[in-house]
Amino acid sequence: MALAEFTFRYVPQLAVKGQALADFLAAHPCVEIEDMDYFLVNTLSLFPWRLYFDGSRTSNMGEAGIIIESPQGFRTGYSFQLDFDYSNNQAEYEALIIGLEIVRELRINNVVILGDSMLVLKQLFGDYKVTSQALLGYHALASQMIEDLDEVTLTHLTREHNSQANAMAQLALGV
Incomplete structure (x- = not known):
């Protein structure tokens, strides 16, 4: 009888209070990474993106036409109409520069650039000189954008192996 006044009664909790969550995290610390940006950049740089x-x-x-492929293999395609009178090589440079702008916006610093334009890639490698006045500005801009990235690999593909980017370019024609 003396303990009858001390009965247990269940009362469901309606919400978790923020202070309770903060107290739990303070009581159960985890390993802290000092420089998270350094950790993420170095971890992700092992697996390059593909442009x-x-x-x-x-x-x-x-x-x-542009295809961006994540390190996990997910691909996103982009098609653009170019509304000026371009030469074929200018269109190739435009596609590369647009792709590099997308890469910059996504904050990607490790990228493999793949294209089927031998002229554009050889000019960026430094194997060919840029003799066309129309391409000088494109080359300078593309070179600067590539220099701003941490790790870049330029790779020439045959037309057959670049068919998806070509299909994206052709898709722009039908828009």
Whole structure:
């Protein structure tokens, strides 16, 4: 009888208070990473992203196609209509520059750039000189954007192996 006044009664908790969560985390510390940005950059830099680009020109317009592939293999395609009178090589440079702008916006610093334009890639490698006045600005901009990245690999593909970027460029024609 003396203990009857001390009965247990269950009362469900309606919400977790923020202070309770903070107290729990303070009582159960985990290993802290000092410089999270350094950790993420160095971990992700082991697995480069891939940028496929292709540009083309028809009688009335230019097209640019871009494929961005994540380290996990997920691909995103982009198609662009170029509304100026471009040469085929200018369209290739435009596609590359647009792809590099997307890479910059995504804050990707380790990328493999793949394209089927031998001229553009050889000029970026430094194997060919840029003799066309029309390409000088494109080359300078693309070179600067590539220099701003941490790790870059330039790779030439055959047209057959760059078919998805080519399909994205051709898709712009139908838009």
